[in-house]
Amino acid sequence: MKLGRIWNTLANPKRIPRFYSVIVGLVLIAGFIVPMAYDNHQLYPRPTPQLQIDEQDPFAPYDRGGAPLTEPGIVKSQYPQFAAKQGYVTGYLSPISILVSNTTLYFGTSIYSSPGGLIDEILYYSRGFDTVLESSILMMAFVVASWVALNFTMKRKED
Amino acid sequence: MDISILGGPILGIIPLGDIVLYFTPFNLFMFAAALAFTALIAISSTESQVEAEFGTLKNREVKVDKAEFKLRRFLAIVCGLATAGAMVTGDLFDFTLFVTLIGIVNIGIVAAVKEIDVLDAAFQYGLIAMIGTLPLFGGAALVLAATGTISLLQIVQIPYTTSLMAFGSILFFLGVAGETGVAPFFATKAEMFRTPGSPFLLIIHLSSLLVIVRTIEILLIINKPF
Incomplete structure (x- = not known):
């Protein structure tokens, strides 16, 4: 050919x-x-699987410690000098979250854990610009989909 | 491979937490080009095409109506801004998000045309953009796993290249090709059916060109072939 x-x-x-x-x-x-040679010094480390669950921690697997506004929790970042207040709101719990975490061991995986429960600082602080971009992608997808649906999809057979 | 060899000395950085945007003369030129073209698009109006009718001596004017014009201009401006952002970002994951935004908006520009053939082409492009997110984000994740970081300013300091980094960057390149690299093909195929052309279509070509150039720079930063 x-x-x-x-x-x-x-x-x-x-x-x-x-x-x-x-x-x-x-x-x-x-x-x-391809040989899977991973780097051992990961930027965003995770605790060993099941470690926090075995310790009967109600916040497992997302426990990062810390007290709100007084003691920073364990949150790592690439450039700590650009995120000076990192970790200070990680330990924040809303009143409902406190109530639930006192009654069950499975708070960390429940729907109460976000938002207002365990605030994910990687998502909203040190990598917050990514979250802005992700929402923009979603918004543009909805703009395109709704415009197409409003303008042609219904009328396709008439053309 | 040092950043200063590829793009010249680093003129400044904008730290947004872990995401650090950096400016070299090379990146700054592409950033300014994307922004200038976006400004041109924002103030331009659609061209109306004059077609000669067959069999008579009359002419026919083909125009784009206002609703279609407004949506395409909006999407073209968003595409231009996303391209400008992708030129200066110093973070691999941030770059993939910018590329995905360009891809979604390109689908919109191709799809916002009231012609069934063009819509069929846009559907195929949507398929390829959805398939392309797998190698795009998978490649970025493999580079993160292999190097431990996704900041380009940190990756450039790693002296070695592992085979996993090379494989991750191949996947990453495939993903960029699927998201924006094939966009000019679909735009051109659609343009054949769509005679009332407009300046907005050109942003697809410009963004694809600039993103590919920047992708090659990123691949050189990750793999350090020289």
Whole structure:
């Protein structure tokens, strides 16, 4: 087959996603033979799995310690000099959260744990710009979807 | 591979917690180009195309109506701002988010046309952008796992390159290709059906070009081939 024919076959919007997913699939399969050498000094470390649960900690697996506004909890960041107040609100609990955490051992995985319970400082403080961008992506997706739905999807058969 | 070899001396940084935006002459030039083009788009209006009719000597004017025009201008401005942000960000995950924002907005620009053929092309582009998020975020996550950090200013100081870092950056490149790299293809295919063209379509090409250039810079920072 000539090269020009191959290009012409590819120049069809319907074929491009299939072609692309075949390439992604091949690369992912090739990834099985890549040695998985992870770095041991991770920026955002996690405690050992089940460690806090075995300690009967009601905040497991998200316990970071600390008292609000007085003693910082355990929150690491890449540039501590740019996040001076880090960890000071990690230990904040709303009154409902305090009530629930006193009655059950599974507070950390319940719906009470956010928001107003365990505030995730990585999400809202040291990497807060990412959260802004994520919400913008969601907003743009809704703008596009609602505009398309309002303008053509209903009328497609009439065209 | 030092940042100063790739882009010149670092002129300044904007620290947003862990996300540090840095400015070198190279990045600053692309940032300014994206912003200048966005400003041009914000003040421009659609071109109306004049078509010669077959069989008569009359002309037909093809115009874009106002609602369509407004949405496409809005999406084009957001796309330009996201491109400008992607040029100066010094954080790998932040860059992937900017690229995803560009991809979503590109789908909107291609899809906001009242032609069924164009909508079909936009649907295919939406599929490829959704598939592309897997290698994009997977690649960034593998680079984080292999280096322990996602700040480019920290990655550049790591003296070695592991095979996992190379594999992560290959996935990352595939993801960028899927999110914005194929956008000009779909825009051009759609433009063939869409005669009332507009200046807004050009932002897709510009953002794709700038993002690919920046991606290559990031790949050189991660892999240090020289």
